[in-house]
Amino acid sequence: MTRSLLQRALPKTLLARNIVLLIVLLMLSQICVLGVLLHYVQRPRVERAATVFATYVTTLDNLLQATPPGARADLTARLDARAQLPAEAAGAPPPGLMHAYRTYQRNVFLESLRAHLPADMPVRWQSEGGQRMWIRMHAPADAPRTPYWIALPIPEDAQGAGLDAAILLSLGLGALAALTGYVIQRHLNQPLQELTRAARRVSAGETPAPLPTDGPAEIATVSSAFNQMTHALQQAEATRALMLAGISHDIRTPLTKLRLAMAMAMPDGSDSSFVVAAESYLDQIETILQQFMDYAGSGEREAAAPGDLNALIERLAGDFAGLGHEFELSLANxxxxxxxxxxxxxxxxxxxxxxxxxxxTGLAVRSWTTNEAVYVAVGDRGKGLSAEELEQLKAPFQRGRNARAHSGGTGLGLAIVERIARLHGGSLQFHAREGGGLEVWVVLPLISDPATHPARRGTPRPL
Structure with a gap:
């Protein structure tokens, strides 16, 4: 439970986590330094100031008691002695986080001062209207019922002003260290971002350029391993294509000879049903071989160029129309x-x-575009597989339940389509068609400079 809460609380990116870790470490180090400074440097300094101040107060109290009554009145008047404590000195200053350090200094000073003064000499710290220390002196022997309060300036060591600059400098250095760590981490993240982009290109079927290996040793090792993996994948892909091409060639040669031998072996006028059935089986073998070749190739070696996708759709629709299959077209510019x-x-x-x-039934093709991509949808009104079931058929050699009535397939059709879409940086999506049936969407990203082919945006309409 604690681990899951910690995982949710941590930032998602490595950059943010390292910055948070750096800030936490800096805060802990600053707290430790401040604690050592206060306890072993500043506290003894304040206690020494309180000891000296207590000696001064004791001396002044003895002097006032030893002064003759006539001269004592002039002296107390010059010291602004008062019979009652002023109202501004009666209350303690409100506690606050911004004044925590000054409060700590004041408490240490007062604690040490009271330890060195007699118990019947109370002390009050005035914060409002100026920093002053009010101390009640002993009553003189000739007037035992008239004690009075005297205000004395507070030593600088007790006011806590000397350490403010050091604390601000420490915080500034901490912020500078955090900023430096951020810049360094951003620099270290650049190779990781390049690795991410290269991995996505490999996932899309492309061949990225080799990653640089001149960075830090750990990242250079990862980049070198990725380059080796990419090279191994390229070799495996080339080997597979070469193997399938060889198999196709080696199998098609005896198939051609078999067709010729069957035609020459059958005498004229004999029953040709066997030949027709055999040739049908041979055609199925040819189709299967072609599907394997299509899946192995999928156009990686073919160069891409800007073109009119609608023209290609119209040409294919015309070819299917010549075979008796009409497609309704709804093509946007x-x-x-x-x-x-x-x-x-x-x-x-x-x-x-x-x-x-x-x-x-209900064969149709429509196209439209958005600001980011071009869409081509091929739909029908059949009651075959659902969109969820078709998603599973993207994997090679997967055949749906409606494929049992259709022989000659290998389960590579949608795998070939999905692979070609990814090769173009796009994707393949399945959607239920409005009014019944299914639509297969091909999503292709726009080229970086669409100005080479200006066109109006189209809006799809339901078929």
């Missing part, structure tokens, strides 16, 4: 989007093909 033409065509073809195979 889009700004320039940097995409890989072949990969983007593969992405849209897969989504439109899935809508035909698993949706069947």
């Amino acid at each position: 889009l700004p320039a989007v940097a995409y890989r033409p072949i990969s983007m065509m593969r992405l849209l073809m897969n989504l439109m093909q899935n809508a035909i195979v698993y949706g069947g």
